[in-house]
Amino acid sequence: MKTLTVATQGPRGRPVQDMLVRMRGAITGPTVTVETILRSMDPAAQAVLLLLPALILVTPLSGIPGLSSLGGLTIALVACQILLGRPMIWLPAFVLRRTLPTDRLHRALNRLDRPAKFIDCRSVARAEWFFAFPGQQIALITCIACGLAMPFLELVPFSATTLAVVVSILASALLVRDGVLVALGLSGFGLAIFVVAKLASS
Numbered sequence: 001m002k003t004l005t006v007a008t009q010g011p012r013g014r015p016v017q018d019m020l021v022r023m024r025g026a027i028t029g030p031t032v033t034v035e036t037i038l039r040s041m042d043p044a045a046q047a048v049l050l051l052l053p054a055l056i057l058v059t060p061l062s063g064i065p066g067l068s069s070l071g072g073l074t075i076a077l078v079a080c081q082i083l084l085g086r087p088m089i090w091l092p093a094f095v096l097r098r099t100l101p102t103d104r105l106h107r108a109l110n111r112l113d114r115p116a117k118f119i120d121c122r123s124v125a126r127a128e129w130f131f132a133f134p135g136q137q138i139a140l141i142t143c144i145a146c147g148l149a150m151p152f153l154e155l156v157p158f159s160a161t162t163l164a165v166v167v168s169i170l171a172s173a174l175l176v177r178d179g180v181l182v183a184l185g186l187s188g189f190g191l192a193i194f195v196v197a198k199l200a201s202s
């Protein structure tokens with residue numbers, strides 16, 4: 001049984017870029033475990049643990065067999081625990097033991113630098129009234145739905161990435177309490193469902 005302790009309030013400033021810096025600092029040797037990466041986060045908010053797997057799935061790392069399923073499961077578990085108000089996040093050992101090749105991880109992080117800067121520059125605390133019930137709950141349920149769908153879409157190219165983009169937007173919004181960004185993410189969810197349906201039927 002593994003439990004990751006996190007606080008309830010998120011960082012301000014450049015949380016996504018800071019997370020990438022911490023990830024780079026955790027990478028040593030030819031492979032790195034998910035647990036090592038998570039421990040390096042020194043997370044100041046539960047949403048960090050929601051954002052991390054989503055960002056990984058946005059990159060070409062999503063092409064690693066089984067990683068979309070693992071990432072989706074992690075997203076659903078973390079979002080569910082935040083929704084239930086758990087003070088600590090639990091993840092199963094088989095998730096934490098999963099290893100990632102450091103060379104591919106470095107290339108993936110390099111691809112995320114510009115999107116991370118874009119998100120940080122445009123995410124600020126605004127429209128915080130949106131997080132009153134049921135706004136935040138709807139955002140978390142959307143993340144759970146995206147995560148649970150990913151294992152079933154493992155063989156559909158780019159489908160997990162499309163849903164991971166939605167989760168990344170919502171998790172970033174939860175980090176900085178940006179109600180406008182939440183609204184954007186929820187709007188993008190409808191578009192993502194349409195795109196995934198087209199990909200699955202083609």
